[in-house]
Amino acid sequence: MQKIPLPLAEPDMVLEKPVTRENGMILVGQGTVLTESLIARLKNMGIASVVVQGHPLDLDTGGGGTSMGRRGERLEHLFRHVDQDPFMHGIRLFLNDYFTRKGALEGMAPQADDGREG
Structure with a gap:
């Protein structure tokens, strides 16, 4: 079971808990x-989050299991409605550059130090 922000919800995910209003009225069933x-x-x-079955998303902001390349791809989806906003467009470009650079570093395996000098 995982509570996720609604903007990260995707089709075919299954609700683990019902979605309710603040007064307890059920909007969508488990x-x-x-x-x-x-x-x-x-x-x-105005629903902010939902609880879905399993753990479909890696919400760890560290690098936990979601590749930087995948995060960069996700940006296109998340920013799809704000291309006309110069500020948001700038943020998307900044984040895309960050994920691209970070992804390039992920691909570099650390070299073992065998004690010999070059």
Whole structure:
């Protein structure tokens, strides 16, 4: 079970817990399979997060298991509606550059030091 921010929810994820309003009214039941339209409706209702089955996302901000390249690809999806905003466009470019550079470093394996001088 994993609580994730709604913007990271994807179709075919399954709700582990029902989505409720603050007053406890159930909006979507446990076991429901998320779809694009359902995610959009929840967003319009102001739902911030959902609890899904399993651990579909690595939310560790360290490097934990999600490659930097994958994070860079995710940027395109997350910033898809803000291309007309110069500030947000700049943030996307900055993050894309960061993930690209960090991904290049991930690919470099540390060299073993055998004690010999070059």
